[in-house]
Amino acid sequence: MHRVARGFLLGGVVFLSVSLAIESNSFQRTLKVSGPVDLEVTTGAGKIAVTPGTGDAVQIRGTVRVSNDWWGNHDQEIAAVMANPPIEQSGNKIRIGHIEDEAIRRHVSISYEIATPATTQLKARSGAGSISVEGIQGPVEAQTGAGSLRISRVDGQVDATSGAGRVEIDTVKGRVVAHTGAGSIDGRSLTGGVTANTGSGSVRLEQTSAAPVEAHTGSGSLDVRLWSQAAFELSAHTGMGQVRVDPAIAVEGTVGKHDVRGKVRGGGPLVRLTTGVGSVHIE
Numbered sequence: 001m002h003r004v005a006r007g008f009l010l011g012g013v014v015f016l017s018v019s020l021a022i023e024s025n026s027f028q029r030t031l032k033v034s035g036p037v038d039l040e041v042t043t044g045a046g047k048i049a050v051t052p053g054t055g056d057a058v059q060i061r062g063t064v065r066v067s068n069d070w071w072g073n074h075d076q077e078i079a080a081v082m083a084n085p086p087i088e089q090s091g092n093k094i095r096i097g098h099i100e101d102e103a104i105r106r107h108v109s110i111s112y113e114i115a116t117p118a119t120t121q122l123k124a125r126s127g128a129g130s131i132s133v134e135g136i137q138g139p140v141e142a143q144t145g146a147g148s149l150r151i152s153r154v155d156g157q158v159d160a161t162s163g164a165g166r167v168e169i170d171t172v173k174g175r176v177v178a179h180t181g182a183g184s185i186d187g188r189s190l191t192g193g194v195t196a197n198t199g200s201g202s203v204r205l206e207q208t209s210a211a212p213v214e215a216h217t218g219s220g221s222l223d224v225r226l227w228s229q230a231a232f233e234l235s236a237h238t239g240m241g242q243v244r245v246d247p248a249i250a251v252e253g254t255v256g257k258h259d260v261r262g263k264v265r266g267g268g269p270l271v272r273l274t275t276g277v278g279s280v281h282i283e
Helices: 002-022 075-083 102-107
Strands: 024-032 037-043 048-052 057-066 087-090 093-096 108-116 120-126 131-134 140-144 149-154 158-162 167-172 176-180 185-190 194-198 203-207 213-219 222-225 232-240 243-245 251-255 259-264 270-277 280-282
Touching: 024 075, 024 087, 037 048, 037 108, 048 120, 057 075, 075 102, 075 108, 102 108, 120 131, 131 140, 140 149, 149 158, 158 167, 167 176, 176 185, 185 194, 194 203, 203 213, 213 222, 222 270, 232 243, 232 280, 243 259, 270 280
Parallel strands: 037 093, 037 120, 048 108, 048 131, 120 140, 131 149, 140 158, 149 167, 158 176, 167 185, 176 194, 185 203, 194 213, 203 222, 213 270, 222 280, 232 270, 243 280
Antiparallel strands: 024 057, 057 108, 087 093, 232 259, 251 259
């Protein structure tokens, strides 16, 4: 009996996988632009990937899938999307993914791959999917309810929020604000100020110039590498763990196992680091 049931379940998984592959379609559009692009992308349960493209066009590839209710027939909803993809353009302002029809929003998932001019500012939102962005000027605002965020090579400010997922940010010249409810935050080659908060997960930051840093985790370690010549004011605390400061950083103030407060090289931007449970390391 158990063997039969197990075989049936495995067969069901295979059937669902095949159905998913069958119930998918894709469309492509190319929109001509001239000058900086204002781009907004929204999807309910799909992925969003934005990369740099040519200077006079936004190229969009959408992959359409049934998002739930696998046993129903949703050919009509898929056909409606394929015939009229949710893409709007007004000059250099482009909005992708806005769907009025509730049945389509409920049953259809669209993932987007977009190549856009480098001079693009972006707002991207996914209900339950990953978002990746690279090589645009920004600013960038990216938000997902349950998925990872990967953002790299952005000149402007970055705001990245995930309800439950990892946040990776690399080579950003503007200010960075990163939040996740449950996941780690990894920021490298950051030039501007940084705010990083996670409910549960580690935070690792690498800053390449003197600017404010505020990082917090409820449970996890904090590892922060500051610019080697930075002058700053330090406030580091852990409720359960240890605060460690690299020997090359001379702190004028109070240095303890759980708290370090004081000035470095005469003081400057505030670096505030706190964790409820975990270690704090500054270098």
